[in-house]
Amino acid sequence: MLRIAVVDDEREQRTLLEDCLHRYERENSVELSIAPFGDTQEFLRQDPGGFDIVLLDIQMPGLDGMAVARQLREHNRRLVLIFITNMAQFAIEGYAVDAMDFILKPVSYYRLAASLTKARGRLQTEQGTPLVLHTKDGTYRLDSARVHYIEMFNHHTIFHTEDGVFDTTGSLKKLEEQLVGQPFARCNNGYLVNLRYVRGVEGSDVVVGGDRLLISRTRRKAFLQQMSEFFGGQ
Numbered sequence: 001m002l003r004i005a006v007v008d009d010e011r012e013q014r015t016l017l018e019d020c021l022h023r024y025e026r027e028n029s030v031e032l033s034i035a036p037f038g039d040t041q042e043f044l045r046q047d048p049g050g051f052d053i054v055l056l057d058i059q060m061p062g063l064d065g066m067a068v069a070r071q072l073r074e075h076n077r078r079l080v081l082i083f084i085t086n087m088a089q090f091a092i093e094g095y096a097v098d099a100m101d102f103i104l105k106p107v108s109y110y111r112l113a114a115s116l117t118k119a120r121g122r123l124q125t126e127q128g129t130p131l132v133l134h135t136k137d138g139t140y141r142l143d144s145a146r147v148h149y150i151e152m153f154n155h156h157t158i159f160h161t162e163d164g165v166f167d168t169t170g171s172l173k174k175l176e177e178q179l180v181g182q183p184f185a186r187c188n189n190g191y192l193v194n195l196r197y198v199r200g201v202e203g204s205d206v207v208v209g210g211d212r213l214l215i216s217r218t219r220r221k222a223f224l225q226q227m228s229e230f231f232g233g234q
Helices: 011-028 040-045 065-075 088-097 109-125 172-178 217-232
Strands: 002-007 032-037 053-057 080-085 101-104 130-135 138-143 147-153 156-161 164-168 184-188 191-194 198-202 205-208 211-214
Touching (some): 040 065, 130 164, 172 191
Antiparallel strands (some): 147 156, 156 164, 198 205, 205 211
């Protein structure tokens, strides 16, 4: 099931988009969970990181769509952003928040359907590896695509994720072997970073979500190379 948020302050536009999504669901045999929002603040209060795709109007009262997109990207690099707008000039600004597409109003079903198919392909390629985490509180199943980074500290392996922090045991070396093929890279001996969530490099630190992690001198060249290859392939 794909979880899709429709964020537009105009009721007619929300209804049009929902009708298009239901048609896409029928014609492509895919199950969609659709949540409409007429207010950006309401949307942000509803755990927006839980969605796979966000159809987002740019021009809205209060907090506009571009500001919302920037907030989303601070915590989630995986979700697909599709802007719905009548202002084509926003397209350049959209690159800064990794918007996958811009669809001009009035929305055509076939234009939206093509964008949804592209989004499904992107999400499929970004699927992570299933991980089973054993903690003192219980056992959890986690998709590696939702992991920001993994930290080794005092013989504890700590997973910093979209779903919270999990304190487990194990070694980063074994995790690296388990995550072969996924975009994880060591920035130093104590951190394994999911490149999906890297916001940038500032001096000797890599910014991952809202955290800054030290890049060691010995690993800097290899880490920056892996990061460059990952972003170059996006």
